Amino acid sequence: NAGxxxxxxxxxxxxxxxxxxxxTQDMNHxxxxxxxxDPGMGLKLIYYSVGAGITDKGEVPNGYNVSRSTTxxxxxxxxxxxxxxxxxYFCASIGRGAQPQHFGDGTRLSIL
Amino acid sequence: xxxxxxxxxxxxxxxxxxxxxxxxxxxxxSNIQWYKQRPGGHPxxxxxxxxxxxxxxxxxxxxxxxEAKKNSSLHITATQTTDVGTYFCAGNSNAGGTxxxxxTFGQGTILTVHP
Numbered sequence: 001n002a003g004x005x006x007x008x009x010x011x012x013x014x015x016x017x018x019x020x021x022x023x024t025q026d027m028n029h030x031x032x033x034x035x036x037x038d039p040g041m042g043l044k045l046i047y048y049s050v051g052a053g054i055t056d057k058g059e060v061p062n063g064y065n066v067s068r069s070t071t072x073x074x075x076x077x078x079x080x081x082x083x084x085x086x087x088x089y090f091c092a093s094i095g096r097g098a099q100p101q102h103f104g105d106g107t108r109l110s111i112l
Numbered sequence: 113x114x115x116x117x118x119x120x121x122x123x124x125x126x127x128x129x130x131x132x133x134x135x136x137x138x139x140x141x142s143n144i145q146w147y148k149q150r151p152g153g154h155p156x157x158x159x160x161x162x163x164x165x166x167x168x169x170x171x172x173x174x175x176x177x178x179e180a181k182k183n184s185s186l187h188i189t190a191t192q193t194t195d196v197g198t199y200f201c202a203g204n205s206n207a208g209g210t211x212x213x214x215x216t217f218g219q220g221t222i223l224t225v226h227p
Contacts, residue, residue, distance in 0.1 A: 031213045042118075042200055042217035043155070050212050058214070059113070090154055094213050098143055098204055100157035101215065 002026050006091050006104035013081045013111045021076040021107050023091030031094045032074040033058070033101065034066065036087040043090065049074055081111045114139045116203045118218030126226050131188040133221035135201035143204045144177055144184045145215065150197045158186075158199075191225050198222045 007022045025032065030051050035043040045058030049068040063085060065077040074093075078085060088108050092101040115138040125131055135144065143162045147155035159168055161177035161184060168175045174187045184201055202215035 033214070035217075040121075040219075040222070042116075042219045043202075044217075045214060048212065048214060056212075096213070098160075098162075098213060100145060100160060101155075101213070103154040103156070106154050 004091055004093055004102050004104035006089075006107050008107060009105065010108045011110070013078075013109065015081060015083065015111060017081050017111075018077070018079050019081070021078075021089055021091075021109070023074045023076065023104060024072050025074075025091075025093045025102070026072065027093065027095070027102065028071060029093035029095050029102070030071065031096065032068070033092045034064070034074070034076045035090045035092065036060065036085075037090060037106075038087050046076065046089075083111050085109065086111045114203065114205050114216045116201060116216045116218040118201055118221060120221055121219060122222045122224075124224045124226065125191050127193060128190050131191050131195070131223055133186050133199050133201075133223075135184045135186075135203075135218050137182045137203045137205075137216075139182070139203075139205050141181050141203040141205050144181075145202045145204070146175060146184075146186055147200045147202060148197050149200065149220070153197075155200060188223075191223070193225050193227055196223060196225050 004025045033048045034046040044060045047066040049055045091104045118135045145160045146158040149155045166177040172189045198220040200220045201218045
């Protein structure tokens with residue numbers, strides 16, 4: 001049972017480039033989340049989804065987009081990368097509300 | 113919006129000393145969760161507290177949820193080098209409707225343990 005899988009693990013982008021961070025879970029969880037974690041800081045919610053076809057903004061959505069075409073996958077898209085988006089990105093999932101979140105290993109993204 | 117403050121930001125202890133981190137929410141919480149993140153790793157769930165005044169123990173770790181459900185603490189007795197990492201509290205609030213499991217994380221307390 002793989003749990004939550006994120007790819008890539010590391011990436012360096014140039015300013016203005018775009019990329020998609022992949023997240024997939026094999027636990028048939030309905031709820032999925034994207035967070036960013038800046039050095040020495042807590043996790044900030046970017047976007048979340050409560051099921052296929054349903055997404056909503058979190059605390060820091062600007063500069064990002066998401067989609068949820070299947071229960072398993074919840075990709076995060078950066079359209080025009082900016083240095084302020086240098087961070088570690090975590091994807092998480094739960095089966096339903098008020099349950100512990102299962103996190104992926106993270107994607108470490110640097111934008112230069 | 114909801115804010116969760118956590119103190120201290122850093123704590124350095126000698127192995128065998130005790131450690132406590134405190135968490136305060138700007139709003140009443142339906143539950144609070146605690147996570148541990150090892151350096152370079154991802155957050156790993158430790159425990160969830162739901163009831164007002166609840167106290168739970170996991171070996172050397174003691175977790176408390178305040179009577180007003182706005183604050184919480186994690187206490188580690190006799191720290192070991194394996195306790196090194198960042199400890200986060202994360203609050204879940206149903207104020208205004210369904211929260212969809214969304215958590216508001218504190219900034220975390222970075223614990224270092226000197227052998």
